[in-house]
Amino acid sequence: MIAGAAAAGEVRRVRHELADAGLTAGILVRDLDSGREVGVDPHLELPVASLVKVPVALATLERIRRRELDAASTVVVDPGRATSTGPPGVTRFRHPASVALDDLLYLAVSLSDSSACDALLALTPPAHVSRVLRELRVPDVEIRHGLGELDDTPAEAMEHLAPGLGHAFAALASTASGGSVIRSLDVSVSTTSSARVLADLLGAVWDPDRLDPAVSGRLRELLASNVHRHRLAPEFDRDSSTWSSKTGTVLNLRHEAGVVEHADGGRFVVVVLSRSSVAAGAQPAAEMALGRAARRLHDLVRRTAPSPRP
Secondary structure, three states: OOOOHHHHHHHHHHHHHHHHOOEEEEEEEEEOOOOOEEEEOOOOOEEOHHHHHHHHHHHHHHHHHOOOOOOOOEEEEOOOOOOOOOOOHHHHOOOOEEEEHHHHHHHHHHOOOHHHHHHHHHHOOHHHHHHHHHHHOOOOOOOOOOOHHHHOOHHHHHHHHOOOHHHHHHHHHEOOOOOEOOHHHOOOOOOEEOHHHHHHHHHHHOOOOOOOHHHHHHHHHHHHOOOOOOOOHHHHOEOOEEEEEEEEEEOOEEEEEEEEEEOOOOEEEEEEEEEEOOOOOOOHHHHHHHHHHHHHHHHHHHHHOOOOOO
8 A cells, every 4th residue: 555644645635525415435545567556545445336247257257268157158038127217228129139248248337227137147157257366366256146136125125116215225234244135135135345356356357468369358348338427437537538437336336347547658556345324316416526535546546657668
């Protein structure tokens, strides 16, 4: 971690701004070349929501590389029968569809289609995902449930009745230690991780020596195609930089994990996991606070990092 009074002061300011926005967060920013990093509670464990689609995709791509799965093979996916605005992709289909495995990967990662991810998990169940990640010697995220279960809660049903009602219930139902009467928000039963573990995972994807180039290259391509650009992307999308990421959102959880690559060669992994105590569905102040916090910590690491490699 970066030491010094200036760095400590910046971290304190970020903490205060997050608290003012009603947020508890775990954040880590790391220079992928030098390893220098700074964070705010980077070991904080929170339910990861849709961020789990990254390890699922990684395991699927590795199985394709091993020829255990065929990227061109088709999978019949049942419609999600969504009745409210929100999740995209197969989840909103009204009829069964035959979708190629490679296209399911695009839907799951780039569009964050939960039905597509559940179709991938039917081919590579959670225990198999963990086994593949261990064989690759990359950080494992223990998957405890499918993605469809995240929308099947009383709080989500309340949210459909009146905007903000489910979020109010979620905020009141969560404890400081991560417990909740809502299964998808309870760290003891949901799929959880920390900013540090997810940063390590993305670091492996961007390391040319860790994974097969066909696997890492395709996953980076899918993350670069992420259509959800409302959280951290406004702080990192520039003509002189590219932002590749995956978001995760369920009720009062707002996450994003990605890598920003600058034209000068600098590469930084940025992971933000957060939980809001504000009883509201739409929270633009929280989104802006998360983006600002990530950018300030990124700028701190970049200012103190060695010159990027040529």
